[in-house]
Amino acid sequence: MNGDDVLIQARNLVKDYPMGDEVYHALRGVDLTVKRGEFLAIMGPSGSGKSTLLHLLGCLDTPTSGEYLLAGTPVHTLTADALAELRNREIGFIFQMFFLLPRSSALENVELPLIYAKVPPAERHQMALEALQFLKLETHAHHKPNQLSGGQRQQIAIARALVNKPSLIMADEPTGNLDSATSDKIMAQLSELNAMGNTLILVTHEPDVAAYAPRQVRIRDGKIVSDERVKKP
Amino acid sequence: MTAAALDKKSIYGFWGTLMELFRIALRAIWASKMRSFLTVLGIIIGVLAVVAVVSIMQGVFQSFLGRFEALGGDTLFIEPNYRLYKDYSEAVKRLKLTYSDAQAVAQDVPQVKEICAILNRQDAISFHGHHDTTQVWGTGDSFASMNSFTPEYGRFLAPMDVAARRKVCVLGHEVLDKLALSDDCVGQEIQIGHGTFQIVGVLQKKGGSVFGNQDDAVFIPLSTAILQYGQEAADSLLIQVQIRDPKLMDAAIERISAVLRRQHGLKFGQQDDFRTVTQDEILKQIKEFSSISTLVVGAIVGITLIVGGIGIMNIMLVSVTERTREIGIRMAVGAKRAHILYQFLIESVTLSTLGGVLGLVLGWGVAHLTVAILHHTVAESFPPAYVPVWVMFLSLGFAAFTGAVFGVYPAVKASRLDPIEALRYE
Ligand SMILES: Nc1ncnc2c1ncn2[C@@H]1O[C@H](COP(=O)(O)OP(=O)(O)OP(=O)(O)O)[C@@H](O)[C@H]1O
Ligand SMILES: [Mg+2]
Numbered sequence: 001m002n003g004d005d006v007l008i009q010a011r012n013l014v015k016d017y018p019m020g021d022e023v024y025h026a027l028r029g030v031d032l033t034v035k036r037g038e039f040l041a042i043m044g045p046s047g048s049g050k051s052t053l054l055h056l057l058g059c060l061d062t063p064t065s066g067e068y069l070l071a072g073t074p075v076h077t078l079t080a081d082a083l084a085e086l087r088n089r090e091i092g093f094i095f096q097m098f099f100l101l102p103r104s105s106a107l108e109n110v111e112l113p114l115i116y117a118k119v120p121p122a123e124r125h126q127m128a129l130e131a132l133q134f135l136k137l138e139t140h141a142h143h144k145p146n147q148l149s150g151g152q153r154q155q156i157a158i159a160r161a162l163v164n165k166p167s168l169i170m171a172d173e174p175t176g177n178l179d180s181a182t183s184d185k186i187m188a189q190l191s192e193l194n195a196m197g198n199t200l201i202l203v204t205h206e207p208d209v210a211a212y213a214p215r216q217v218r219i220r221d222g223k224i225v226s227d228e229r230v231k232k233p
Numbered sequence: 234m235t236a237a238a239l240d241k242k243s244i245y246g247f248w249g250t251l252m253e254l255f256r257i258a259l260r261a262i263w264a265s266k267m268r269s270f271l272t273v274l275g276i277i278i279g280v281l282a283v284v285a286v287v288s289i290m291q292g293v294f295q296s297f298l299g300r301f302e303a304l305g306g307d308t309l310f311i312e313p314n315y316r317l318y319k320d321y322s323e324a325v326k327r328l329k330l331t332y333s334d335a336q337a338v339a340q341d342v343p344q345v346k347e348i349c350a351i352l353n354r355q356d357a358i359s360f361h362g363h364h365d366t367t368q369v370w371g372t373g374d375s376f377a378s379m380n381s382f383t384p385e386y387g388r389f390l391a392p393m394d395v396a397a398r399r400k401v402c403v404l405g406h407e408v409l410d411k412l413a414l415s416d417d418c419v420g421q422e423i424q425i426g427h428g429t430f431q432i433v434g435v436l437q438k439k440g441g442s443v444f445g446n447q448d449d450a451v452f453i454p455l456s457t458a459i460l461q462y463g464q465e466a467a468d469s470l471l472i473q474v475q476i477r478d479p480k481l482m483d484a485a486i487e488r489i490s491a492v493l494r495r496q497h498g499l500k501f502g503q504q505d506d507f508r509t510v511t512q513d514e515i516l517k518q519i520k521e522f523s524s525i526s527t528l529v530v531g532a533i534v535g536i537t538l539i540v541g542g543i544g545i546m547n548i549m550l551v552s553v554t555e556r557t558r559e560i561g562i563r564m565a566v567g568a569k570r571a572h573i574l575y576q577f578l579i580e581s582v583t584l585s586t587l588g589g590v591l592g593l594v595l596g597w598g599v600a601h602l603t604v605a606i607l608h609h610t611v612a613e614s615f616p617p618a619y620v621p622v623w624v625m626f627l628s629l630g631f632a633a634f635t636g637a638v639f640g641v642y643p644a645v646k647a648s649r650l651d652p653i654e655a656l657r658y659e
Contacts, residue, residue: 060652061652061653081569081570081571084567084569085567085569088566088568093565093566099558099656103260112562112563115250115253116250116566118246118249118250119245121249
């Protein structure tokens with residue numbers, strides 16, 4: 001295996017949160033290597049630091065100490081604007097709460113990353129429509145989020161995450177607000193994305209959901225306690 | 234992405250992004266119309282007030298300017314030098330400018346083309362039970378030609394009227410209405426003060442002139458006026474002089490001064506007890522006054538806009554807080570700080586500029602409405618409002634500037650948010 005295949009290389013990541021006079025250690029030294037095309041589930045109890053880790057890996061935040069290389073880029077040294085550009089080009093996010101802009105249509109929500117990537121309107125519409133088509137939601141392109149079901153909203157968010165063809169898709173409890181049937185549908189679509197070559201990191205505490213991922217990382221009190229590759233059934 | 238797409242992307246670049254941010258701003262403003270309106274109410278009222286006041290004022294100034302410009306550069310006035318005395322009534326008693334002064338100027342100043350002495354009084358007029366007041370001008374035949382007054386019916390005053398001290402009068406057009414006279418009133422008699430005068434002519438409608446509203450005026454022979462209003466009136470006349478060529482103005486003034494000093498027996502070193510006023514001086518004074526009052530209004534508006542700006546800042550701060558989640562989402566998908574900063578800055582500038590436009594339109598409307606009302610009630614000759622182009626640009630510029638200045642702090646605050654904290658915000 002050559003070095004180009006390594007997408008994520010995190011060494012001794014530490015994240016401290018000041019809590020009054022004291023310091024809360026959310027991450028206490030995480031080492032993680034992820035190759036391109038992997039599908040990884042991060043599991044662990046509530047408050048163990050899953051989201052914190054995902055935010056660091058997703059360039060939404062910077063570590064208190066430690067090193068993080070994303071496709072060779074030393075993320076821990078970057079400025080806020082450089083992080084924004086990296087998120088825009090390389091990363092797609094999917095959140096538990098969907099986080100769609102309420103006043104914008106589904107299509108406009110999917111277009112959002114492309115606006116900041118300076119893609120001209122005509123191409124932007126085309127790319128967003130293609131992303132919606134992938135999720136079979138093109139018929140709902142002009143609906144506002146409040147005219148869509150929870151599952152549909154999360155699908156819009158998935159379309160938004162993949163529209164800029166990122167290296168990495170991050171999902172923080174993407175099915176946390178959905179019933180199990182919808183949950184399965186979403187996970188099937190995410191697996192399909194991974195099968196198409198997208199690298200996927202998923203945070204969940206539901207074993208059923210984690211079961212979709214061939215690699216499962218367990219985290220407790222800000223430390224990785226296990227990292228196992230499971231044979232797919 | 235293909236090479237062609239990349240090429241397009243670089244062309245789209247900066248302006249495309251700016252347009253995009255503008256679109257986002259318009260949408261946010263439109264999404265909460267009522268709040269946006271209330272937010273910029275301060276700006277709207279500020280701009281409305283300035284546009285209304287300035288355009289009414291400018292209308293008045295323009296009409297004044299027009300009147301004096303119509304005189305031409307060859308006209309000058311001589312009046313008693315009232316500034317010699319602190320007290321105006323004392324000045325009227327002490328100073329003299331008489332008909333014989335006018336005659337002396339006419340004879341001894343070679344540059345003079347035409348001259349007329351003028352006596353002005355406000356007096357009661359009546360006709361068959363209709364009573365009113367108007368301006369009475371005692372003058373002569375040259376007055377009409379010097380000020381281009383043309384009779385609509387009958388004639389203006391003639392040299393014989395003055396020589397014979399005839400009790401005749403020429404009416405301004407509005408006087409017909411005031412006394413309910415018909416168009417064919419020439420030959421009839423009206424009361425002016427305690428005298429009875431025969432109407433010999435009615436002037437065409439003219440509106441304002443140097444002598445105020447000449448439609449609301451009656452003209453009688455100067456000699457008759459002196460009889461009627463007495464010695465004091467006869468001693469403080471106004472003399473209007475037209476010289477042969479505007480280039481001779483300085484020479485004429487010098488000569489007039491010498492003649493009048495001789496007439497009044499002034500000794501060397503004594504101050505002139507008369508004053509010459511040229512069109513140029515009057516125009517300069519009007520313009521000076523106009524710019525001073527505009528400055529005063531401008532200062533008031535500045536204060537209003539600061540108040541309006543604080544309103545904008547207040548609401549923008551609330552808006553940033555309310556839209557923390559939105560800011561977080563935008564940052565998560567790749568918005569840089571500058572994107573967020575400009576998004577909110579453009580929003581506040583757009584908001585305040587829209588307020589400015591609304592204020593401009595309303596101010597224009599209020600100005601014209603006010604003038605229309607004044608027209609129908611107080612003064613028929615009230616000049617129309619005049620909205621100078623610079624007022625539009627200035628008020629819009631000020632509104633935009635206010636939005637920019639007071640929008641900076643909320644926008645900076647928005648752009649400094651941490652993406653994660655913004656997303657977590659409930
Ligand atoms: N901004 C912050 N300030 C202080 N403490 C924080 C902050 N963010 C997270 N924490 C703390 O860090 C710890 C890890 O938080 P994190 O959100 O990563 O947990 P999690 O594993 O995602 O939990 P959950 O499954 O409930 O989402 C928690 O105890 C949390 O209280
Ligand atoms: Mg979490």
